[in-house]
Amino acid sequence: MAVTSMIGARIQRREDPKLITGHGNFIDDVNLVNMAHMSVVRSPHAHARIRSIDTSAAMASKGVVAVLTAADFKPVIGGPLPVTNSFVADKKQVPEQFPIAADEVAYAGEPVAVVVADDRYLADDAAQLVVVDYEPLPAVMDIEKAMEPGSPLVKSDRPDNIGWDAAFPGGDIDAAFAEADVVLKQRIGQQRVFPTAMETRGCVADYIPYDNRCTLWTSTQVPHFIRLFVGGALGVPESQFRVVSHDVGGGFGAKLRPYPEEYLATAASKLTERPVKWIEDRTESLQATTQGRGQIFDVEVAAKRDGTLLGLKFTQLLDIGAYHGVFSAFQVVACLLGGGCYTWKAINARSIGVFTNRMSTDPYRGAGRPEATHLVERIVDLVALELGMEPAEVRRKNFITSFPHTNNFGLVYDSGEYAKSLDRAMANIDYPALRKRQEELRAQGRYTGIGFSTYVEICGLGPSSATAPAAGIALVESSMVRVHPTGSVTVSVGTHSHGQGHETTFAQIVADTLGVPYDSVEIRHGDTGDTPFGYGTYGSRSLAVGGMAIMASCHKVVEKAKKLAAHAFEASEEDIVVDQGRYFVRGNPSEAKALAELAFASYGAGLPEGMEHGLEAVSYFDPPNFVWPFGCHICAVEVDPETGGVSIDRYVAVDDCGNVINPMVVDGQLHGGIAQGISQALFEEVLYDDETGQMLTGTMLDYFIPTMAEMPHFELDRTVTPSPTNELGVKGIGEAGTIASSIAVINAITDALTPFGIKHVEMPARPDRLWSMIKEARA
Amino acid sequence: MTQSVAMTINGRRREDHVEPRLLLVHYLREVAGLTGTHIACDTSQCGACTVLIDGEAVKSCSVFTVQADGRQVTTIEGLAEDGVLHPIQQAFWNEHGLQCGFCTPGFIMAAAYLLRQNPSPTDEEIERGLEGNLCRCTGYENIRKAVRSASQAMNRAGAEPTAQLVGSAAAPVED
Numbered sequence A: 001m002a003v004t005s006m007i008g009a010r011i012q013r014r015e016d017p018k019l020i021t022g023h024g025n026f027i028d029d030v031n032l033v034n035m036a037h038m039s040v041v042r043s044p045h046a047h048a049r050i051r052s053i054d055t056s057a058a059m060a061s062k063g064v065v066a067v068l069t070a071a072d073f074k075p076v077i078g079g080p081l082p083v084t085n086s087f088v089a090d091k092k093q094v095p096e097q098f099p100i101a102a103d104e105v106a107y108a109g110e111p112v113a114v115v116v117a118d119d120r121y122l123a124d125d126a127a128q129l130v131v132v133d134y135e136p137l138p139a140v141m142d143i144e145k146a147m148e149p150g151s152p153l154v155k156s157d158r159p160d161n162i163g164w165d166a167a168f169p170g171g172d173i174d175a176a177f178a179e180a181d182v183v184l185k186q187r188i189g190q191q192r193v194f195p196t197a198m199e200t201r202g203c204v205a206d207y208i209p210y211d212n213r214c215t216l217w218t219s220t221q222v223p224h225f226i227r228l229f230v231g232g233a234l235g236v237p238e239s240q241f242r243v244v245s246h247d248v249g250g251g252f253g254a255k256l257r258p259y260p261e262e263y264l265a266t267a268a269s270k271l272t273e274r275p276v277k278w279i280e281d282r283t284e285s286l287q288a289t290t291q292g293r294g295q296i297f298d299v300e301v302a303a304k305r306d307g308t309l310l311g312l313k314f315t316q317l318l319d320i321g322a323y324h325g326v327f328s329a330f331q332v333v334a335c336l337l338g339g340g341c342y343t344w345k346a347i348n349a350r351s352i353g354v355f356t357n358r359m360s361t362d363p364y365r366g367a368g369r370p371e372a373t374h375l376v377e378r379i380v381d382l383v384a385l386e387l388g389m390e391p392a393e394v395r396r397k398n399f400i401t402s403f404p405h406t407n408n409f410g411l412v413y414d415s416g417e418y419a420k421s422l423d424r425a426m427a428n429i430d431y432p433a434l435r436k437r438q439e440e441l442r443a444q445g446r447y448t449g450i451g452f453s454t455y456v457e458i459c460g461l462g463p464s465s466a467t468a469p470a471a472g473i474a475l476v477e478s479s480m481v482r483v484h485p486t487g488s489v490t491v492s493v494g495t496h497s498h499g500q501g502h503e504t505t506f507a508q509i510v511a512d513t514l515g516v517p518y519d520s521v522e523i524r525h526g527d528t529g530d531t532p533f534g535y536g537t538y539g540s541r542s543l544a545v546g547g548m549a550i551m552a553s554c555h556k557v558v559e560k561a562k563k564l565a566a567h568a569f570e571a572s573e574e575d576i577v578v579d580q581g582r583y584f585v586r587g588n589p590s591e592a593k594a595l596a597e598l599a600f601a602s603y604g605a606g607l608p609e610g611m612e613h614g615l616e617a618v619s620y621f622d623p624p625n626f627v628w629p630f631g632c633h634i635c636a637v638e639v640d641p642e643t644g645g646v647s648i649d650r651y652v653a654v655d656d657c658g659n660v661i662n663p664m665v666v667d668g669q670l671h672g673g674i675a676q677g678i679s680q681a682l683f684e685e686v687l688y689d690d691e692t693g694q695m696l697t698g699t700m701l702d703y704f705i706p707t708m709a710e711m712p713h714f715e716l717d718r719t720v721t722p723s724p725t726n727e728l729g730v731k732g733i734g735e736a737g738t739i740a741s742s743i744a745v746i747n748a749i750t751d752a753l754t755p756f757g758i759k760h761v762e763m764p765a766r767p768d769r770l771w772s773m774i775k776e777a778r779a
Numbered sequence B: 001m002t003q004s005v006a007m008t009i010n011g012r013r014r015e016d017h018v019e020p021r022l023l024l025v026h027y028l029r030e031v032a033g034l035t036g037t038h039i040a041c042d043t044s045q046c047g048a049c050t051v052l053i054d055g056e057a058v059k060s061c062s063v064f065t066v067q068a069d070g071r072q073v074t075t076i077e078g079l080a081e082d083g084v085l086h087p088i089q090q091a092f093w094n095e096h097g098l099q100c101g102f103c104t105p106g107f108i109m110a111a112a113y114l115l116r117q118n119p120s121p122t123d124e125e126i127e128r129g130l131e132g133n134l135c136r137c138t139g140y141e142n143i144r145k146a147v148r149s150a151s152q153a154m155n156r157a158g159a160e161p162t163a164q165l166v167g168s169a170a171a172p173v174e175d
Helices: A016-020 A120-127 A143-147 A173-178 A223-234 A260-272 A282-288 A328-336 A369-387 A391-398 A418-429 A431-443 A464-471 A502-514 A542-569 A595-602 A663-682 A736-756 A767-778 B024-031 B087-094 B104-117 B123-129 B141-157
Strands: A036-042 A048-054 A064-069 A111-117 A131-136 A162-170 A182-193 A202-208 A213-218 A241-244 A276-279 A292-303 A309-321 A346-355 A447-456 A477-483 A489-493 A521-524 A576-579 A582-585 A616-621 A630-639 A646-656 A715-718 B003-009 B012-018 B050-053 B056-059 B072-074
Touching: A016 B087, A016 B104, A036 A120, A036 A260, A036 A282, A048 A111, A064 A120, A064 A260, A111 A120, A111 A260, A143 A309, A143 A346, A162 A328, A173 A309, A173 A346, A182 A369, A202 A260, A213 A223, A213 A260, A223 A241, A223 A260, A260 A276, A292 A328, A292 A369, A309 A328, A309 A369, A328 A346, A328 A369, A369 A391, A369 A447, A369 A736, A391 A418, A391 A447, A418 A431, A418 A447, A418 A630, A418 A646, A418 A715, A431 A447, A431 A630, A447 A736, A477 A502, A477 A542, A477 A595, A489 A502, A489 A542, A502 A521, A502 A542, A542 A576, A542 A582, A542 A595, A542 A616, A630 A736, A646 A663, A646 A736, A663 A715, A663 A736, A663 B141, A736 A767, B012 B024, B024 B050, B050 B104, B056 B104, B087 B104, B087 B141, B104 B123, B104 B141, B123 B141
Parallel strands: A036 A276, A213 A241, A309 A346, A489 A521, A646 A715, B003 B072
Antiparallel strands: A036 A111, A048 A131, A064 A111, A162 A346, A182 A292, A202 A213, A202 A276, A292 A309, A447 A630, A477 A489, A477 A616, A576 A582, A630 A646, B003 B012, B050 B056, B050 B072
16 A cells, blocks of 8 residues: 655645746747737727728838738638537527627727737837727627617627526525525625736747648647637648647636637738737736626525525626627536525526627636625625624534535535534634624724635536536546656646646656656646647646546556566566555565566566557546535724725635645645635726726726735635545645635625624725725714 | 947846837847746836846836946846855745746846845835735735745855755655
């Protein structure tokens, strides 16, 4: 029996030496001989008809190779951008989006022309000279007004502005409400936010003329997806289309789809017969990279006087933007998770996706689950306030306690111990003392508050049994494990790390499973040329699905190595014992062979009859279920009633992601995730002008990405409830922090403002919003 | 129309003819081939492009190349010496002060300037000293910790390099 040595160890990341010395290889670091640069001319209007485009001045500008519009691209790009069906809707409208607008633009920032020039400065110069004659049309910006019959249309060829309307009935809702002692209603918003990876998007396309081969370097979470769709649209088969993604400077969900510019750069390379580079600048990124959230929830809850939760009704209004994001419909998962970690007699949810003249929304860290957590944790606090109960007690009273648990929509929660993480978090923050202090400070006219978030989330996308009926796809994950003749190991995977440290953590798994030195294992990812097809990295799936695919290949390698050992020792395979990479005959451990020796033998002469040479395996893992991380976050704040400013005094988190491969990496994921949720709660909001659809938050400063000074110290702890879904016993942690944190902050602020009679606070809880609310309450 | 510039980058002198409008960050990346300095906002808001000019931290996206004429420029590539990491680099590695690593060179350069000005900063002074740098992955927790630990290491060792050799195997350490 192997003794685990690397799994669970806090080891430094092997990714880091190059990154801390300036030797990373990000997209803008890729340079090819004779490379030209592409600049994208974008619509300044949210909605307009294109009357004409005059490219002559731009063409005459210094260093310009080509100025291309939709008419030039139409013969080269054979189809629209993909849209994934993520669920079965009662009504659905999926307008096609070609990568570049031809006669009508539907959001500010939509590409209308591209300039290809010898360098970026020259391309940007010439882009200023492209003259587009627009006829402005009304911009549809308000999602509720957009739903009204007779509303102006987001695009003139559509029947209405409804992208989908889907009902999710989960039990007898009328019966549940009939038992209620209290019924409460609340509207809860989810403002639009920018994912804001520090590295903007970008790509380098190198189409080889007369050979129909292409290499596309791009900053993405999903290289195989990009190859499938961009290659498909350009008519280059996968065998001749290679997508390479080296170091990726963050993604957060905004780099998990093929984008218009990837098609345009590739087509431009084909048309100009030169390698073409495109690097998005920050303002472009804020206009033209997918955004997150953008939703309104109308919620109604039924409860008994003793705090028992009965029924939940809600409608999700989701701002799709002008076109469906490739995975925009995934955000409907908020409906399926709206019940959180509680037992409900019935939940009735409905999602309506509405088009507006904005950039598309698509998954952003958490994608539907932060919204679900925010909704249910807000509602539970409202119930507690109404009934005069402790928020923790309402939670405890309604926790799901036996597993596996089938929720109102048929999803099966694999394992959990919700009360344990609540208790641990309350102990860590010393809850009774905090409440006492709150009372004392209130007497002095100071307003502190304590906010809970007990969350559960779904991740590990996904079992084909669940994804196939809706999406027709199997979100499996892949690996190839190859043991070289002298024992070093190359592992190629379909997932693609963009900051998560897979090269380290996956090597930890391989070292233990094969029983080889950690340093002998190399993890390869991000290059479709040397990795098996995989669905990429998002949805906290890379370990629970991709890690298991690696395990599966390692097991196959061990099985073959046992056969090789049996042959070497002239013993029966059943008598071979494997212990930490040493293979020996039962009872004779002193005469053992290392995996490296067996690998060498596998490439040599004298193999057992019928055995193929080599020691390698390929596996695809289709998980039997999702995995369900959970935990409890408690935030303590103080609100200054004179300024509306919020200071976070304590932030305590107890998370449970099952078994942990590298605690340092897990903590890092939580830090970053929590910070993004706090930031949504307090600061961030994408703003467009209501009338014109012009973006008002077009720089990082106008938008406000918090600095170190705005972020508190995070006090982390964990419980470990292994997942029964996979052999590693792992869940996922990439999104948990963000899923949990926004509502811990908002509940704390609301708690602080209770003396003013304030029961609900919307995000972002910026000082001006809180100051106005306090002022109004005092008046 | 180009203009001649001469500067010392990471101890090496170079002379070039550049357009007056060429930004220093583009010069470093495209002409000098030092791609460790990154561009993330184009507007001097995020600090990813921070380098040292005559020892002072500047955002190289907001400096013309010609303004650095005759100066000493230090980039992230110039911090480690003879294969030995600078204590700040080592601290970022030890403390998991980076995830995607894109903002990291700017943070390390800004921290180098901060610790030269103030070898023992308080947490508040670290926050103020690095307020011009944005990170989206770490929540800043481990960057704060890394700068604190680099400060301690540098104070303990004086100028003695204590860092481990670049490229040596990572060893498991206590959680």
